[in-house]
Amino acid sequence: MKIMVAVKRVVDYAVKIRVKPDKTGVETTNVKMSMNPFCEIALEEALRIRESGLAKEVVAVSVGPAQCTDTLRTALAMGADRAVHVDSGAAHVQPLSVAKILRALVQAEQPGLLILGKQAIDDDCNQTGQMVAGLLQWPQGTFASKVVLDKEKQKATVEREVDGGIETICLELPAVITTDLRLNQPRYATLPNIMKAKSKVIKKVTPEELNVELRPDIEIIQVTEPPKRKAGVILSSVDELIDKLKNEARVL
Amino acid sequence: MSPFELSAEHETFRRTVRDFAEKEVAPHCAAWDREHQFPLDAVRAMGDLGLFGLTAPEEYGGAGLAGDGGFTSLCVAIEEIGRIDQSLGITLEAAVGLGINPILTFGDEEQKRTWLPDLVAGTALAGFGLTEPGAGSDAGATRTRAVLDDGEWVVDGAKQFITNSGSAITSLVTVTARTGEREDGRPEISAIMVPAGTPGFTAEKAYDKLGWNASDTHPLSFDGCRVPAANLLGERGRGYAQFLSTLDDGRVAIAALAVGCIQACLDHCVAYAGERTTFGGPIGRKQGVAFQIADLETMLHAARLLTYRAAAMKDAADAGRAVSTKDFKQAAAVAKLYATESAVSATRIATQVFGGYGFMEEYPVARGAGDLYPRAVAAPRLVLASASPARLATLRAAGLDPEVVVSGVDEEQVERTEPADYVLRLAQLKAVAVAAREPRSLVIGCDSVLELDSEILGKPHTAEEATRRWQDMRGRAGVLHTGHCLIDTHREVWLARSAATQVRFADVSDEEIAAYVASGEPLEVAGAFTLDGKGGAFVAGITGDPHNVVGISLPLLRIMVDELGFAWTDLWA
Numbered sequence: 001m002k003i004m005v006a007v008k009r010v011v012d013y014a015v016k017i018r019v020k021p022d023k024t025g026v027e028t029t030n031v032k033m034s035m036n037p038f039c040e041i042a043l044e045e046a047l048r049i050r051e052s053g054l055a056k057e058v059v060a061v062s063v064g065p066a067q068c069t070d071t072l073r074t075a076l077a078m079g080a081d082r083a084v085h086v087d088s089g090a091a092h093v094q095p096l097s098v099a100k101i102l103r104a105l106v107q108a109e110q111p112g113l114l115i116l117g118k119q120a121i122d123d124d125c126n127q128t129g130q131m132v133a134g135l136l137q138w139p140q141g142t143f144a145s146k147v148v149l150d151k152e153k154q155k156a157t158v159e160r161e162v163d164g165g166i167e168t169i170c171l172e173l174p175a176v177i178t179t180d181l182r183l184n185q186p187r188y189a190t191l192p193n194i195m196k197a198k199s200k201v202i203k204k205v206t207p208e209e210l211n212v213e214l215r216p217d218i219e220i221i222q223v224t225e226p227p228k229r230k231a232g233v234i235l236s237s238v239d240e241l242i243d244k245l246k247n248e249a250r251v252l
Numbered sequence: 253m254s255p256f257e258l259s260a261e262h263e264t265f266r267r268t269v270r271d272f273a274e275k276e277v278a279p280h281c282a283a284w285d286r287e288h289q290f291p292l293d294a295v296r297a298m299g300d301l302g303l304f305g306l307t308a309p310e311e312y313g314g315a316g317l318a319g320d321g322g323f324t325s326l327c328v329a330i331e332e333i334g335r336i337d338q339s340l341g342i343t344l345e346a347a348v349g350l351g352i353n354p355i356l357t358f359g360d361e362e363q364k365r366t367w368l369p370d371l372v373a374g375t376a377l378a379g380f381g382l383t384e385p386g387a388g389s390d391a392g393a394t395r396t397r398a399v400l401d402d403g404e405w406v407v408d409g410a411k412q413f414i415t416n417s418g419s420a421i422t423s424l425v426t427v428t429a430r431t432g433e434r435e436d437g438r439p440e441i442s443a444i445m446v447p448a449g450t451p452g453f454t455a456e457k458a459y460d461k462l463g464w465n466a467s468d469t470h471p472l473s474f475d476g477c478r479v480p481a482a483n484l485l486g487e488r489g490r491g492y493a494q495f496l497s498t499l500d501d502g503r504v505a506i507a508a509l510a511v512g513c514i515q516a517c518l519d520h521c522v523a524y525a526g527e528r529t530t531f532g533g534p535i536g537r538k539q540g541v542a543f544q545i546a547d548l549e550t551m552l553h554a555a556r557l558l559t560y561r562a563a564a565m566k567d568a569a570d571a572g573r574a575v576s577t578k579d580f581k582q583a584a585a586v587a588k589l590y591a592t593e594s595a596v597s598a599t600r601i602a603t604q605v606f607g608g609y610g611f612m613e614e615y616p617v618a619r620g621a622g623d624l625y626p627r628a629v630a631a632p633r634l635v636l637a638s639a640s641p642a643r644l645a646t647l648r649a650a651g652l653d654p655e656v657v658v659s660g661v662d663e664e665q666v667e668r669t670e671p672a673d674y675v676l677r678l679a680q681l682k683a684v685a686v687a688a689r690e691p692r693s694l695v696i697g698c699d700s701v702l703e704l705d706s707e708i709l710g711k712p713h714t715a716e717e718a719t720r721r722w723q724d725m726r727g728r729a730g731v732l733h734t735g736h737c738l739i740d741t742h743r744e745v746w747l748a749r750s751a752a753t754q755v756r757f758a759d760v761s762d763e764e765i766a767a768y769v770a771s772g773e774p775l776e777v778a779g780a781f782t783l784d785g786k787g788g789a790f791v792a793g794i795t796g797d798p799h800n801v802v803g804i805s806l807p808l809l810r811i812m813v814d815e816l817g818f819a820w821t822d823l824w825a
Contacts, residue, residue, distance in 0.1 A: 014274075077264055189268045190302040191325050192315045194261050 001055045001112035001151065001173075003046040005080065006102055007039035007062050009071040010122045019225050026122075026223065035071050037186075038117025040078075041179040044186040045147060046115050047079045054151045055112070057081045061105055063088055063098050069202055076197035077189035083202040091214050097207075099131035104210035106136060111174065113156070118143055118178040129178035139171040142178040258324065258560060265325055269332035272301055281337035284466035288458070290419050291466055294340060299374015303329045304347055308356060312368040319571035323501065324563040327508035331559075334512025335519075339466035341509045346415040346467075347371070349502045351378030354426055354443065358486030358494050363445065370423060379417035381427035381446075381472055382495060384410060394492075396474060398429035398444055404478045405429075405444050407452070411472040418455030418470035422448045425455075425472065428491045443491035445483040452477030500581050501566060503588035507559040510591035514552045517598040521545050521605045535605070540748070544601045551598060555591035562587045604745055632694040632740065634823060637686035642784075643698060643803040650806050653825035654696065659685040663699070663711075671703040672750045675735030680748050683737035690741055694818070697737040700803050702755070704730040718769045722790075727759040732801045738812045747812045751805035753796030760790050 011017065011026070012034040018027045035043075046058045060075035062068045063086040072083040086101050106114055114136075119126035133140035141147070141158030145166065148157045154173045159166050161180045171177075189197075207214050235241050246252045258266070276297050284291050298304065306326040308314025315322060326348060334341030352371050355363060355378070370376035386393050396409025407429055411417075417425050424447045432440040446453050455470040486494045525536030525545060535541045562583040569575040634654035636644060647654055659682040666678055683697025702709045704725060712718040732753045739746040760768075773785050783791060783802055799806045810820045 073260075073264065077268075188272055188301055189264065190315075191261075191265050191268075191306060191317065192302065194264050194268070195315075195317065195320065198261060 002057045002059060002109060003049060003055045003113045003115060004059050004061060004106060004109055004111040005039070005043045005046045005075070006098075006114070006116045006128070007043060007060055007071055007075055008036045008117070008120045009033050009062065009064050009068050010036045010120050013037055013121055019223055023222050023224060025220065033067070033070075035074055036117050036120045036122075038119060038121070038179055038181070040117075040186040041181070041183050042115040042117050042177075043075055043078055043080065044184045045144075045177075045179060046113070047187070048184065049113075049147075049149060050079075054149050059084065059109060059111065061086065061102070063093050063101050063207075065089060072202050073197060074189060076200045076202070077194040078187060079193060080200075082200055085202055085204050086210070087204055087206055088214060092216065093214060094216055094218055095125050095127040096131055096217055097212065097214050098128050099135055100212045101207060101210055102128070102132045103135045104212055106132070112154075113174065114138075114176045116176070116178050118180050129176055133176035136174075136176070138174055138176050140176040140178070141169055141171050143180040144177050145180050145182045147177060147183070256557065258328070259321060262321060262324055262328055266328050266332060269301070269303070269329050270335075272297070273332050273336040277333065277336045277340055281340065281466065284337070285339065286465075288465045290468045291340065292420060295343065295374055295377070295421070298333070298340075298344060303333075303344060304352065304374040305372040307348060308352060308368065308372045312356075312364065313372045319567065321567050323504075323566045323570065324560060327505060327559060327563045330505055331508040331512040331515070334509040335516045336512075337466065338509065338513055339464045341512060342464055342467050343377075343416060345502070345505045345509055346379070347374075347377050349498065349505050350380035351416060353498050353501065354380060354485060354494065355445075357498060358443070362482070363485065367424060367445070376421050376423035377416040377419055377468075378423060379414045379425040380495070381411035381414045381417065381425045383412050383414065385412050392439055394428055394430050394439060394441055396427060396429040398431050398442065400431075400481060401478075403481050405431075405481060405483060407444065407446060407474040407477040407479070409474050411474075413459070413469055414455075414472055415467060415469050417468070417472055418458060419468040422455070422468075424448055425453075426485055427472075427474070428495065431488060431491075434489065440489040441492040442488045443485040443494060444479060445485050446474070446477060446479055450477055450479060500584040503584040504559060504562045504566065507555065507562070507584075507587040507591035510588075510595035511552070511555050511559050513595040514548065514555055514591070514598040517595075517602040518545070518548045518552055521548060521602050525605055541605055544605060548598055548601050551594040555587075555594045558583070558587040558590055600744055604747075632742065632818065632823075633690075633692065635686060635690050635693045635695045637682045637695055637697040638803070640698075640803050646799050646802055646804050646806065647696075651824040657686045657690065657695075659683075659697065661685055668708050671701055671708050671731070671733045672735070672752065674708060675699045675701050675733045676737070676748050676750050677735070679735035679737040679750075680746075683739045683746070687739040687741045692742045693740075694813075694816075695737075695739040695741060696804075696809070697739070698734055698804050700732060700734040700800075702730050702732055704728060715769050719765055722760065722765040722768065723762075725757045726765075726790075727757065729754055729756040731755070734800050734803060734805055736805065736808060736812060738809075738816060740816055745816060747815055749808055749812055751797060751800045751808045753794055753798070753800040753805075755794050755801055756792040758790050758792040764790070 010033065011028060012032040015032055020027055043060060049055045050058050058080045059082055060072055060080040061084040062072050065088065068085050072085055076083055084105060102114065114132065116129045118129065129142055130140060141156065141160060143161045144158045145161045146159035156171045156173060156175055156177065157168065158171060158177060159168050235244065242252065277294055280291065302315055305314035306329060307318060307322045309318065310316035317325065330341050330345050333344055352368065355367055371378055384395060386395060396407065396411065398405045398407045407427065409429065411427060414425060416422060424445050426443050426445050428441050428443055430439045431442040434440050452475045454473045456473060459469050522545060525541050526534050528535050562580065565575050565580045565583055569580060634652055636647065636654040636656050637659045639658045644656060661681045663678055668674055678699035679697045682699065683695050686697065687695045709721065712721045732755050733750055735748065735750045737746065737748040768786060771786050773787060783798060794801055797805045797807055813820050813823065
């Protein structure tokens with residue numbers, strides 16, 4: 001079985017984000033970029049499944065500008081067998097477009113599993129996995145905190161982290177899984193694997209070649225910083241609290 | 253790819269080690285240093301990442317990259333680990349350079365197969381026992397003896413400062429010992445492997461060092477310690493020569509560790525200088541701070557280029573390309589000299605940029621400085637770099653007893669700029685001129701000027717000038733600026749600050765001025781008056797520190813002394 005993993009290049013999680021002065025977005029020039037943490041978890045899960053013998057090949061794919069190849073090189077260094085870069089140039093790509101592109105890639109590659117991070121830490125959309133499952137008419141297991149494959153029966157048992165607790169569902173393959181934080185601890189790319197990645201292939205395609213038109217469905221009107229947190233106030237009694245809630249915060 | 257850059261693979265690997273160091277080492281290393289704890293978990297994690305095997309062949313579990321940039325990768329790893337924690341950096345460097353390398357280079361198949369796999373995996377550590385209480389570079393002074401008896405070496409002696417020699421996972425120490433005498437009468441030195449736990453071999457209690465507190469360093473003692481004859485490493489009599497040949501690699505690796513230290517200092521300084529604000533702006537905007545950080549960055553680039561140039565030569569030689577041994581040896585020595593000296597300067601600069609916080613334990617620069625500098629802060633010898641009797645009197649009255657050393661700096665030669673800036677520069681010049689001649693002292697340099705309506709008033713030298721001066725000042729208010737520069741010549745750290753006090757002059761008559769000028773009070777004293785002398789009555793009032801008007805601000809001096817790490821009350825004679 002082949003596993004396809006979609007990864008996204010985002011601003012590194014440790015960077016202090018700054019909003020651009022014209023409020024059209026956040027500052028990304030000269031800012032450290034990395035693989036989205038949930039995508040790392042998705043890739044790690046795919047690698048573990050391959051290492052357990054239940055899959056033969058892990059293909060990493062990414063939609064984005066030329067620098068995406070850095071992210072794909074990291075995926076190869078972690079252990080993916082090959083990669084596909086869908087070059088979207090300078091266009092700002094949105095979940096529905098990515099979902100359509102992934103559908104085209106899935107139809108070409110025919111993987112048994114498509115694994116993605118549950119959301120990207122830049123836009124926090126949490127949509128792409130669900131949309132591509134809908135487009136493919138595939139079952140989906142989102143927010144996965146545990147994945148167990150039964151290759152013989154061609155099923156995946158997925159434990160999902162939902163608001164009420166853990167939900168366990170069973171999916172028939174092929175299926176889409178999106179990963180949550182506690183699914184696994186991604187590996188570091190060791191030097192031998194980094195060197196081996198040098199000879200692995202990154203295939204480049206364009207959205208046009210996949211018959212996908214990159215048409216933005218969402219227009220970003222404005223990006224602003226959240227209001228600064230104000231200092232708290234220590235009160236001396238419950239009466240004072242009620243008074244402030246009533247007369248200052250006006251929530252009572 | 254430019255020949256001055258590392259390959260894309262090395263940069264990817266750098267990111268891996270940096271991510272690892274920031275996630276697994278950074279949160280804990282301050283605690284390890286404070287508690288003098290050897291971080292076994294981190295060592296194991298470094299082993300899992302393959303850091304101990306970067307230069308070892310695949311058959312022993314290594315990366316198998318000798319000749320394919322393996323040594324450069326080791327330097328990158330040491331640099332990135334060292335950037336976060338110098339103790340862990342030296343642990344890695346010694347484990348590979350002194351533990352694995354000699355066995356890999358000179359061991360026979362049996363020895364390599366027995367010892368290397370665990371060392372390469374990072375589940376065991378090996379030390380190299382060369383240094384003795386009486387012998388370091390002087391191999392001839394080695395006193396540890398090994399005598400062949402019934403198929404066993406019997407080792408007797410002592411070793412000192414041996415890294416990785418007594419940790420919970422130490423598997424062996426390779427020691428140099430005198431195994432006989434050569435024809436020319438000089439001692440025959442051989443290398444013998446002594447497994448941990450061998451009866452008669454003791455790793456004594458670890459040292460309490462000034463720095464590198466999380467690194468495992470022990471004195472060793474050998475008392476009738478018996479090991480199989482097959483534990484001889486390499487050729488008999490070639491023990492010291494074998495060690496010397498691995499030293500060049502060690503120099504480059506130590507240079508890489510130093511580069512990590514400089515990078516850390518730069519990162520911390522840039523971040524702090526951008527955040528810490530004084531007088532309404534980040535301190536990074538002050539030229540004094542900015543110039544020092546620029547120096548730091550320049551040293552970093554130079555040290556890094558020298559280090560990786562030497563590393564590239566080693567990798568090229570391993571790949572079979574023609575590289576002169578002599579050239580490599582020189583490149584390694586140059587890199588080590590420059591990088592380590594720069595690292596010392598870097599921690600000094602970082603300590604200054606951080607000011608008082610540089611000595612606070614929570615701040616990383618303190619650990620850096622401690623790793624490279626003694627932290628002795630006993631009460632220093634005070635030197636006042638000023639001829640002013642008023643300044644000396646003020647300090648004496650405040651309980652201090654400085655020696656006076658006149659600087660001889662010609663104030664007229666210094667360009668008049670903003671008053672506060674001008675007095676600061678003069679104070680620094682005076683302090684520096686004296687500091688050059690006064691080791692192990694705390695040198696105080698001061699300079700004062702009176703500013704009247706944005707004009708710096710020069711010192712009157714004649715009665716006429718003094719008279720005109722008083723006619724200018726009467727009824728008006730001026731600002732007395734005093735620059736203070738404090739230099740600790742022992743630790744080579746310094747501070748410079750200025751204080752300003754507003755002085756309002758009384759409306760004195762021409763007769764009073766004439767009487768004052770004729771009275772005999774010194775004319776060259778700034779403003780031609782002192783608060784304590786006859787001119788005291790002619791000052792209507794002041795706003796600010798009174799001592800500052802007379803030439804030295806005691807409250808400011810106390811703050812500066814505190815920031816340099818001394819207690820003001822310790823200075824009371």
